[in-house]
Amino acid sequence: AQSVTQPDIHITVSEGASLELRCNYSYGATPYLFWYVQSPGQGLQLLLKYFSGDTLVQGIKGFEAEFKRSQSSFNLRKPSVHWSDAAEYFCAVEGSQGNLIFGKGTKLSVKP
C-alpha cells in the first residue's frame, strides 16, 4: 500500500539555521511527490513538487527538496530559516486515484 512517513513530529530550529525535514514514501511506481505547508487553521499551500527529471527541485519561499529513489526519500530543505516559516509541513505522494496520501506532518517551531 502507498504510504508516507514523516519521522519527526516536531522540530525546533533557530532563526537563520538550516532546516531539513524528512520524508519517506512507499510506492510501487515512479512517485509524484509533494510538500505542502499549513499555517494554523489554514488550508495547504504547495511548496514544491517532483514529477520527473531533475531530482533536486526548487520551490517557493526558498525551499528545495531532493528525490532519492534508492532511499525512497524526498527530504525538504532550506538553508536559512525565517520566523515566518513556523508551520506544519506535510509530505504527500499521489495515489492511484489522483488523490494525495499525506504523512502525519512535521511541526516546525523557530526560535528567535
Next chain:
Amino acid sequence: GAVVSQHPSRVICKSGTSVKIECRSLDFQATTMFWYRQFPKQSLMLMATSNEGSKATYEQGVEKDKFLINHASLTLSTLTVTSAHPEDSSFYICSASGGLQNIQYFGAGTRLSVL
C-alpha cells in the same frame, strides 16, 4: 498559483442540523475535487473523490449518506454533512485539480463545530 475558495471558514451548529460546505475553483476548471478531513494534530484523510457530473467515490468507512457530495459544475463542489453530531466536528478541506499537471490546490478549510 490557482485559487480555490472554500466557504464557510467556520461554522457552529446544533446537533441534528445539516451543514453545507462549498468549494470553488476560481480561475481554472477542476475536473476532480477531493474532500479531506483533518482531526486535531493529525494528517489529512481523504473522504471522497468527486468528478464533475458523476457520483463521488467514497473512501472506506466514510458514510455516503451522511456526507453528501455534489459536483454540479467544473468549478463547484459541495459537501453536506447531514444530521451532524458532535463526533463530526473536524476541519474539512477541499482541493481541486485540473490542467496539464493535475496539481491539487487546496481551499482554506472549514472548521465545523457541532454542539
